[in-house]
Each structure stands twice: as C-alpha cells, then as structure tokens.
Amino acid sequence: MKPLYKLAAVLLPLGILVAAIPDNKVGVEKSDPQTILAEVKDGSHLLTTDVVADMLVKKDPTLQLIDVRSKAEYDQYHLQGAVSVPLDNLLSEEFVSYFDQDMKMNVLYANGTTAASEAWMLLRQQGYKSLYIMQGGMNYWAETIMNPSRPAATASDDELARYDFRKAAGGVLGGGAPVSATAVSAPAPAAPKAGAAPKKKRAAGGC
C-alpha cells in the first residue's frame, strides 16, 4: 500500500471525527471545588469596608462594585459606581460581560454578607475569577464608613487613625448623615466590552 493511502486511512477518519463532534465544553475551564475551598479557607476574597472605601476615594479604576441586592434596593441607594446585578438574575446572559473579564476587581456586596457570598460561590463555580466580597455589606458600610463611632480617647493610635480615615472617606463618599435615598447615586458605568479585555497570559510558544 502506498504511504499516501496509509496516511489518508489514518487522517481522514480522524478528520471526520473532529468535524462530527460539536465544539466541546469539556475543555472549558471550570474551577474545581478544591481550588474554591482553598480560597474560602484562605479568605483572600474578603475585603473590609475600609479597603473598599479606600479604593473608592482613590477612584481606583480596577474596582467594579456589583450590587447583588434587588433592583428596588439598588435604586434606592447604592455605592458609588456600583452596577446592579440582582442575585435572582445572577446567571442571566446580560450580566456575563461583567464577570467574563479579568481587568477589574469585581466586588460583590449586599445588605449583609450572605447574599454576596452566595453570588460569589455561584460565580466561582462558573469559573469566573477576580471576585471579591465586601464583608458585612451595606449594613457594615453604614456602620463603619458612613457613621463611624468615635473611639475612646484612650484608644490606640491605629484605632484613631482608622477613625479619621473613615470619617474622611465617609465625608467624601456622601456620609456623615444617616444613609438616605438622596445620597450618592452616580451613574453606573457601562459594562466592559466582552472580548475587549486583553488576553490573559498565555503559555508562550512559537517556532
């Protein structure tokens, strides 16, 4: 048998095989439970309200706040620059572009920590990265940033410094008074264009 025929006998069936199999989703990278568990234990996905306030004050362009409360609660009051992604519609197509990116830090928040944690877990299982939770949510935000309680005069320097920061940040971010519906409501930024994000680091190669 000619070598060409042998080659054709091997390659043609394989070619037909790959043509017949629909584009697979098997290879799509999903985060495995072990990785997520390690992250949960590690706790690096939890951000304090101070860190978030600091990023907001400095107008950190990598910060993307995501409000997972209902749309009504979002409309009433939300953090500066936050976008509304209600937990009920978390997996809806229209929000994919917020999560399918790796330029920004997506910081999830709700009133407490529970809803944000649920959203975080669901999104991590989808394989999305760069997700964080604002610990304590809006309630803790109001308590620490908007209306920080003055520490005792005998408190340590650190604590006093933190109080000063909170007071200043709260002032910049529209606090100082009990949170009201008339507080900050900056227009939500447009979703980052899917696909426009620079490709993540690839394994280098070439000839």
Place this chain on the structure above:
Amino acid sequence: MGPLSFYEIISENTNFLMAFIIGIGFGFVLENSGFSSSRKLAGMFYGYDTTVLKVFFTAAITAMLGMILFGLFGWLDLSVVFVNPTYLWSAIAGGIVMGAGFIMGGFCPGTSFCGAAIGKIDAMVFVGGLFIGVLIFMEGYPLFEKLYNAADLGAPFVYDSLGMSRGLFAFLLVVVALAAFVGAEWAEKKFPRDEY
C-alpha cells in the same frame, strides 16, 4: 491539564529541558528527511522533490488533529495555548522576504542550522546571512517600526472568519492536505530530476 508549564504541573526549567529534547528531535527529523540539502528544499519550487510539502503539511495536520482531540478529551486547554498575533502587513512583507531568501539560499532558518550542523558550507553562509538580516532589522528598526506594528488583527482564526466550526475546518484542511500530496506526487513525475 495541559499546557503543562502554564498550569505549573512542570516547572519553567523542566519546560526548557523538554523544549531542548523536542528541539533535538525536530532537528533529527529535519536531517533525517533530507532537509539539510538545499537542493532538496529548492526542489519544492521546481516540482522535482516535494518532500518539504509532505513533511511539513503532515506535521501541521497531525499536530492540528492531536491538539483538537486533546482539547476534546480535556487534556489540553486550547484557550491558553499561545497563538501568534497577526500583524497583517509585516506578515506579508516577512513572507515575501522569507520566500525570496528560501529560493535564493535553498534553506529556511531551521534547516540552515541543520545543514550547518553537519558541515554544509552553503548552510553556514546562509546562517551568516541570517545574522546580517537580524542586524539590519535591529539597527533599522525605527524605519520598519510602523510597518512592523501595522494592522494588528489580534489572533484571528480562519474558521471564525469563514463562519464554520473548528472541526469542520480541520477536516477540510485534512482533505486539502491529501489533495496537495496527490498533486505533489504528480509534479514529481512530471518534472523528474535524476540527480540533485
């Protein structure tokens, strides 16, 4: 699971070691296929010897099928495999320069090193020319810079542009390759040369 170095299953150093071993294998196959002879390579352009087409096209479609199947099995994450970005004009200009050099010198960069390694003088001259070319490009970079970076298309895929699935395109490419091999054998009969 793969690419092994990307997922840090093997270290960067092991990766280099494997590249070294694969490189030796590549050189061995080039030499073994007779690619260290510039006459054999030039035969591609005259039709009397089409080994170049057969070896490289077979290698390309074998690697293609292998990668797609590995991807289907979940052994290789194709989304992180490096795809050389396309700069349209520099690709065209580079293709012309490389093609002209290939016909004139009878080597492509890889085979010239193969030839030089077994002591072929024309290959050594070619390698010398290669370095002169590199030097001209480096020193003249400000002149070429605009062309070099023009029309960055990212990393487009032919099958996306054609709107077909990856698998179908792969199959069609296999058919094209086999047809090319038939054509190549015809050319070898049509323009035979006894000695070269």
